[in-house]
Amino acid sequence: MTAVSPTQPDAEVVVLPVAPLTPVASVQGTLALDLGPRLDVPEVPVSERPRGAATDVVDVDLVRRRRFEQHAARIGAAVVEIVGGDRPVSQVLRWTTPEVYQDLARRAHLVAAAVGRRPGAGGIQSVRPQLVAAHTSFVSQRCAEVSLHVRYGERSRAVAARFELIRDRWQVSALEFA
Numbered sequence: 001m002t003a004v005s006p007t008q009p010d011a012e013v014v015v016l017p018v019a020p021l022t023p024v025a026s027v028q029g030t031l032a033l034d035l036g037p038r039l040d041v042p043e044v045p046v047s048e049r050p051r052g053a054a055t056d057v058v059d060v061d062l063v064r065r066r067r068f069e070q071h072a073a074r075i076g077a078a079v080v081e082i083v084g085g086d087r088p089v090s091q092v093l094r095w096t097t098p099e100v101y102q103d104l105a106r107r108a109h110l111v112a113a114a115v116g117r118r119p120g121a122g123g124i125q126s127v128r129p130q131l132v133a134a135h136t137s138f139v140s141q142r143c144a145e146v147s148l149h150v151r152y153g154e155r156s157r158a159v160a161a162r163f164e165l166i167r168d169r170w171q172v173s174a175l176e177f178a
Contacts, residue, residue: 127153
């Protein structure tokens with residue numbers, strides 16, 4: 001469309017169509033989030049629901065679970081006592097992989113050196129560690145993960161352990177202290 005300007009008779013004026021206006025948001029520069037409470041209960045698929053006392057990736061029969069939990073609790077208590085200097089690291093040689101064994105020996109040596117004693121000789125800590133709880137989750141038929149709650153007097157620590165069935169024996173293959 002063209003029009004003639006009244007001041008300049010031979011000049012053309014071009015009229016362009018106007019774009020629709022974009023509505024202005026009530027809050028500029030932020031994400032619009034619904035922060036209201038959710039009142040409905042989310043549906044959890046049957047395959048993702050917890051089974052019994054622990055949540056397993058694979059199904060494990062109750063007898064095997066109880067045996068493993070007792071073994072894991074004994075090894076977990078021993079590991080905590082080794083790191084604290086109350087027990088020699090050689091007591092878990094059969095139940096740990098070489099890497100975990102070396103890490104435990106190093107930790108025990110560092111704690112003992114800090115107080116001027118031999119590792120595993122006992123009497124290093126004024127308060128002995130106490131295993132409060134152990135929670136198990138079977139990742140596969142040959143692998144399980146255990147979280148341990150350990151109390152040192154008024155303080156608590158968490159220990160995570162990965163057990164693998166190696167040569168028909170449950171061995172600690174990874175260990176993490178927090």
